[in-house]
Amino acid sequence: MINVVYMATPDIAVKSLEELFNNKDVNVLAVVTQPDRPKGRGNKLTPPPVKVFALDNNIPCYQTEKIRVDEELLKTLKELKPDFFVTFAFGQILSQEVLDIPKFATVNLHASLLPKYRGANPIQRCIYNGDKKTGITTMLTVLELDAGDICETEEIVITENMTNIELKDAISEKSPTLICSTLKGLYEGSLKPQKQDSEGVTIAKKFVKQDGLIDWSKSAEEIHNHVRSMVDFPCAYTFLDGKMVKIIETRLSQNKANSCCSSVSCVTKQGIEICTGDGCLLITKVKPESKGVMNSYDFANGAKIKAGMKFGE
Numbered sequence: 001m002i003n004v005v006y007m008a009t010p011d012i013a014v015k016s017l018e019e020l021f022n023n024k025d026v027n028v029l030a031v032v033t034q035p036d037r038p039k040g041r042g043n044k045l046t047p048p049p050v051k052v053f054a055l056d057n058n059i060p061c062y063q064t065e066k067i068r069v070d071e072e073l074l075k076t077l078k079e080l081k082p083d084f085f086v087t088f089a090f091g092q093i094l095s096q097e098v099l100d101i102p103k104f105a106t107v108n109l110h111a112s113l114l115p116k117y118r119g120a121n122p123i124q125r126c127i128y129n130g131d132k133k134t135g136i137t138t139m140l141t142v143l144e145l146d147a148g149d150i151c152e153t154e155e156i157v158i159t160e161n162m163t164n165i166e167l168k169d170a171i172s173e174k175s176p177t178l179i180c181s182t183l184k185g186l187y188e189g190s191l192k193p194q195k196q197d198s199e200g201v202t203i204a205k206k207f208v209k210q211d212g213l214i215d216w217s218k219s220a221e222e223i224h225n226h227v228r229s230m231v232d233f234p235c236a237y238t239f240l241d242g243k244m245v246k247i248i249e250t251r252l253s254q255n256k257a258n259s260c261c262s263s264v265s266c267v268t269k270q271g272i273e274i275c276t277g278d279g280c281l282l283i284t285k286v287k288p289e290s291k292g293v294m295n296s297y298d299f300a301n302g303a304k305i306k307a308g309m310k311f312g313e
Contacts, residue, residue: 001025002187005082005102007032007067011049012172013088016109019176020086021057025184029080030060032067034091068095077101084183087141088175096143104186106141109179111171113137113153115196117204118146123171124164125204128229130221133157134167136175138182140193149193151182161251163228209234214247216262216312219278224250235287238262238311240303245311248293249285256280262312267305271296274311 004026006017020026031054039046047055054061064070078101085106087094099106112122113135126134135155140148154174158167185191212234214223227236227250236247257275258265265273271284287293288303299305 003083007090008088009034009048016176108141110137115201119204121204121206163231214238217277220276220281243289246287251282253280267300
């Protein structure tokens with residue numbers, strides 16, 4: 001029986017926890033996660049998704065702001081004598097003292113094909129950069145950020161219109177099989193981790209709110225990637241008559257730009273077509289200021305948008 005402590009926080013990590021919990025060869029000793037946080041308009045204190053699963057399935061659950069300085073929790077984890085720690089979007093930096101606790105190793109599920117996109121934001125960054133594929137990596141955790149030896153990988157194709165939310169869901173679906181395979185291989189000694197190629201390292205920094213602002217002088221493809229990479233946060237946005245308009249969904253157009261960038265080329269039932277620095281982009285869904293998400297044709301009718309009007313002003 002492989003004894004595991006699972007450290008994670010968001011919903012992307014729930015299915016892997018569920019798979020480990022239901023695996024006859026694995027014993028989930030405990031879950032460690034972040035504290036409950038205020039969420040939503042009412043700022044209601046909300047537990048992390050992995051905590052909800054743990055409590056629903058009678059798994060001991062510990063919450064901490066900083067595991068590396070939580071002496072009481074460290075003592076508890078040492079007493080559990082786990083074979084492995086498994087981390088997946090845990091959101092905290094581990095100390096060497098933490099890494100030394102499990103008998104075998106701490107295994108991290110990382111949402112990219114390492115060494116590409118080390119860091120906190122691999123899912124959004126690969127779409128933003130227009131990559132055609134990404135994947136998942138299981139790796140041995142070391143003190144340097146996402147620099148440990150690679151155990152196993154799984155490739156995922158990024159289709160033309162895939163959003164960061166859809167990619168996150170795909171990673172969530174594929175991760176359980178990969179982590180179970182990795183733990184079994186390490187436990188039995190049949191899996192030999194490989195060092196990362198240091199020449200291929202890139203860092204995936206988090207987006208901030210200001211990153212959502214669209215630069216219409218970029219190409220239609222670049223703006224399309226921008227929009228679909230940040231559907232949830234920070235959300236791509238522009239301005240129309242001084243009011244913010246969030247751009248929720250776009251599609252690439254085959255039409256050539258017939259006016260200066262950021263100008264409306266035409267309005268159809270399919271959406272609002274805008275000229276960019278290279279080609280046209282069709283906006284299909286928007287969220288106007290103080291309103292809900294709506295299709296662009298309805299927005300254009302209400303805002304009386306015509307060909308020649310300019311976004312970004």
